[in-house]
Every structure is written in structure tokens, then in C-alpha cells.
Amino acid sequence: MARRFLSLYCRDVPSDRLTPLVEWCDRYSPLVSQDGCDGIILDITGCAHLFGGEGPLLADLRRRLRQMGMECRGAIADAWGIAWALARYGRKFIVHGETAAELDPLPVEALRLPEETALELRRLGLLTIAAVRKVPRRSLAARFGATLLVRLDQAFQQAAEPLTPWRPPAPYRASRVSGEPITTVPAVEYVLRDLLREICERLEKNYLGSRHMELACYRMDGTLDRCKVRTSKPTRSIRHLMRLFSGRLDALRAGFGFETFVLSVLDVEALHPAQLSLSLSDTVEEEASFDALVDRLGMRLGFHDVNRIRVCESYLPEHAVELHPAIAPTITSAEWPDYRVRPIRLIDPPMSIEVSILIPGGSPVQFFVGRQKHLVVRSEGPERLTPEWWRERGMRWGTRDYYRIEDDQGLRLWIFCDSSEHWFLHGHFA
Amino acid sequence: MLANPALNKLRQQIGCIEETQRRFSRTIPVTEPVDRWLPYGGLSTGCIHEVKGTNLASAIAFSAILASRLAGDQGNILYIAPDRSLYPLGLLSYGINLDQFLHVSTRKSQDLVWTAMEALRCPQVSSVIALLSGLDLTESRRLQLAAEASGVTGFFLGHAASAPIASPITRWKVSSVAGKPGQRFDKPLWTLDLLYCRGGRPGKWTLEWHSQALLPIVPQLPAKQAAREALAG
Known part of the structure; x- marks a missing residue:
């Protein structure tokens, strides 16, 4: 052609x-x-x-x-x-x-x-x-x-000239043009459901599911609004997608009314058809599934706030774990050795403390956090963590000597001494 | 058994009355003396528990122990907080599998409540650990109903000083206790206060977290008192 x-x-x-x-x-x-x-x-x-x-x-x-x-x-x-x-x-x-x-x-x-x-x-x-x-x-x-x-x-068509579109064309795309401008949310929902039905049917035929969908609504006056829906797992469930979209549709401002709707799937992933179970009790309703929950949370809060946890190959406390968006592909965690006991809460950045009595070369005996005095009853350490030369942030404190200490109130804290003999409070144990 | 219709009818009626009691009868074990104390022989699931701590870390750790028991190998645990101060590696020694753990953080308090609500409604979640503040009566009641409907257990954390939330099933206070010399920091000692328990009495225990179990510590009586008790006995 x-x-x-x-x-x-x-x-x-x-x-x-x-x-x-x-x-x-x-x-x-x-x-x-x-x-x-x-x-x-x-x-x-x-x-x-x-x-x-x-x-x-x-x-x-x-x-x-x-x-x-x-x-x-x-x-x-x-x-x-x-x-x-x-x-x-x-x-x-x-x-x-x-x-x-x-x-x-x-x-x-x-x-x-x-x-x-x-x-x-x-x-x-x-x-x-x-x-x-x-x-x-x-x-x-x-x-x-x-x-x-x-x-x-x-x-004269003797040489090819490639066209680079302003954004990659969506692999799946469907559009509807309405005869009259549409101004109400229920009407938009109706059109959207129609579009989703068409797209999802096509996805199903190719054993695919959508990870990222976009509805572009063109207004009469030439402006347009886009609603994007991302999901943590590929999906082609109309009900689930409608629910994710419905939160966004309220934010649409119709103005003079919408005339054209284009639904495009920006990202697809393989999704094989699931075998229906004969007994009703086995099937979990899609809406009630955990993945659907993650999608809903992500749509409302933003996916950078809904995270899985990844243990990284580092012993430095600020690099050892990473919050990893739940929407991103799953990642493998590193193993964490048992003997490296870590606090439950981390203070970021570490809080400077004033040590008043110190056993030379050992842990402090008495120190102040702000004006609060802590008398050390028990301590474990030091655990020496050396900076990793390929990171810049770890260099700030140089080599750190960590102590786990317990004060007279039973409070268990994680403190460290940096290479310039300054002391910091870095975490709370349970 | 005697087939007395009147007696059977009465039994049915009593059964209906007891049904409300049975709502919280699915339980998980905490530790033996605590289980005996609690009205249902363990900590009820599918409801809201409030866990306060003199130190928030202890409250998180205690909830994590219970949440990991609830989750087993499959369940999902949601942690909902306004900040990112939680250090997940610290949870490993309390039996949490980080692959089952989802960390949700959002600043807005209404989003926090909404998140907790959505999570409590989802039956594929095993437990929700949430740091919520300033819940009003209606909200906490709605959360409680959502938990009952789906069977998800909620642990709502707070500082010991913060206002208690309305209508939990139990309210605990975890305070850290100074350990014995040479005790490891991942095996802490706590005093567990049961401040409130629906259908039960308040109680107090000292426990040690050791080899994946909460071991009760029998308080050492001071020598003088022990001698006096020995004389009396």
C-alpha cells in the first residue's frame, strides 16, 4: 500500500x-x-x-x-x-x-x-x-x-525519509466521535465503556493485557484532556479499568463539550487466559484481589507511594533497602545476614548527639539527645561500616562505628561515631 | 439425646445470641498466658486492635510479630504510615517476610484513612499495620465494620501519649524493658499492658521475644518479699 x-x-x-x-x-x-x-x-x-x-x-x-x-x-x-x-x-x-x-x-x-x-x-x-x-x-x-x-x-521518492512521531504510536487504539458534544460524566463513561469493550476484546485475542492506558478527550475548542491509568499487573478487565478511570473522569472539565475520544494502550504485557473454575468459591472476584487494591492505591496516592521492599547489596543503612514502586516489574532481593541486627526505625538524616562521658575507644557512657540525658546501661558493638567508594553520600561520615545501646529507661538506640569522632543517633530498636 | 422440640428451639435461640459473640472467635495465638487471659483464647482476627508504645518501634515490632503469624506463607501485609521512617530490615527478626510486605506512605491524613479502609476491605490482605492519628468515632467504627466484613485484621499504632482511637477490640501498650546483660538486641524484653479488651479484663505481662516466640518472664520477686511469702506459705 x-x-x-x-x-x-x-x-x-x-x-x-x-x-x-x-x-x-x-x-x-x-x-x-x-x-x-x-x-x-x-x-x-x-x-x-x-x-x-x-x-x-x-x-x-x-x-x-x-x-x-x-x-x-x-x-x-x-x-x-x-x-x-x-x-x-x-x-x-x-x-x-x-x-x-x-x-x-x-x-x-x-x-x-x-x-x-x-x-x-x-x-x-x-x-x-x-x-x-x-x-x-x-x-x-x-x-x-x-x-x-x-x-x-x-x-521524487528515490530516497526514503522516515517519520519520527512525537510519541511512539500506541499498539492498540480505538476512537469514537460523538455527534453532539458530550458534557456529562455518565456520557463519557458510556463512551469509555464502549471503547474498553473494543480494546479489551482485541487484547484478549492476542493474549495481552494493558499496563498503561490513556484516554484522550478532545474538546470542541481544540483543547484536550488526557486521563492515564496504570496498573501493577497486566489487565483487560473492563470492570477494573472502569473503576480506575472513574476516579479520573471527575476531574475532567468539559467546557464546551467533548467531541472525540481516543483510547490508546501505551504498554502491553502478555496475559494468558485464565481457566474458569467450576466451583464459585475458588474464584476471587477481580475487584477484591490484591493486585486491584494496589492499582487503586496507586491511582489515588501515586505509584511512588505504594512500594515493595527490596534488600540491596550494601551494608550501609541508607542503601541497604530500597522502596521499589509496586507497579514496576518484580525484583529479586538480596539476602540479609541475621547477625547484622538493624533497628526498626531509622532517623534520616542521623541526628547529632552530644556525648558527655566516653570510654576511650569504646561506647559512650552518657550522652544527650537534645536536652534529654541518656545513661548507657548495656551496649553492643562496634560494628564498623566503611564507606563504599562508588557512592558519594556514604562518604559524608567516613568510616562509621555503630553501637547498639540500651539506656536506663530501657530505650534501645542505634548510635554511631564517624571518622571525625562526632556521634550521631541513627535509629530506634524495638 | 432427647428429642425435645422446645429444648431444640431454645438451643437455637441461644445460638443466635451467641453468634454475635462468635464474630471474634477466630484467633491467633499471642503467647500462652496471654491467650488464657483473653476471652476467646487468643487474639481475635478480623477486627481492629490498637497498639500503643512508649516507643513507636516497640509497637511496630509487636504488631509485626502478630501480622507475620496472621500472614503465614501467602498473606499480604500492608504498612500504612505518613512517613518513611520504618526500616524494613529491622522487621526481619520479627518473622516478617519482606516479599509479602507493601509499604504505603502518604502525608494527607484523609488519604491515610482511605487507604486503611480500602486495605481492610480487601480479603486478600491478611493484616494492615497503620499509623493513623485523630480518628473520629464514625471513622473508626466504619473501619471496624470493614475489617469484620472481610476478615482482615488491623493494627493501629500510636504513641502512648496520643489519644486512643474509639472502639478497638483490644488496646495494648508495649513498653520496652531493660534487658539482662548479654541479651541480644533483636531479642528484646517488653512489658505488655492490655489496657482494654472487649469482653475481657485488662492484664499485664513481661515478655521476651526469643526464637520466634514471645516467652513470658516471671517477675523476680525481691528477696525480702520472697522470704515473707515463704514464711506465710
């Missing part, structure tokens, strides 16, 4: 408005990219029929942009270079095949050349593309370098 490109030339649009416009063009095709500082390029291969053909698509695009107060020119052709040239210099906006006939009369600037090259060509009297094409390639290369030839080849 021949590729079809739509180039949009937005001369009057300020550059800071171009990026949102690129995102907005998502509604026509998933492959959209900004093109220079005044244009947008869309790969609309296989998309046009959704809008009734290429003509209606272009008309629809221009009408909507005009409503937003932007005058743009667009052209559709078989290659990026042709579409670009036609959008800026052409008379005909939709071209099939007949490349040479369309491009030849256009000025040399239509080849997307650097300004000085174009100027040089004009000075030599080569005003149109046809004139440039008559010059032998060898002399063009000698005079203007590779750029001109590459551009020429791209325009």
Missing part, C-alpha cells in the same frame, strides 16, 4: 502553539510529527477512509483549524517531500502519483533547502525544480554537496 503523507503549513501559528497542535492532530493519525518550525507532518496511510476520504479529511482539518482561528494550508501526497512542497507552493492539494508534473513548475525553495543553497541556485538562474533536474547530478553534487541531491531524491 502506498504511503500517504499530509503536510500542514501553519505560517501564522506562533511556535509555542505548534506543539499542542501536533498533539491535537493525533485525532487524525497516530503518526504525527512537528515539521520544522512552521509545519506539521502526518502519516495518514490507511486513516483517510475513517473521515470519508482524503478530500473530506483535509477539509475537516482545515475547517477545525479555521474555527480555532488558524489559517493553514495542507496537502496530501505520496511522500513527505511532495506534500511539503505542495502545501507551501502548490496549487493542487491532493496528488496521486504524477509527481514530476506537479513538482517541476515549483520554485527551488520547495525542495526544503537551506536558505543559502536556494539563493545560490537562484543566482545561477535555476529557478524551478525542473531546471535543477536538468543539471547533471555530478555537477550538482560538486557544487552544492549532498543535501540538494538528498532532497531531490526524497521529493
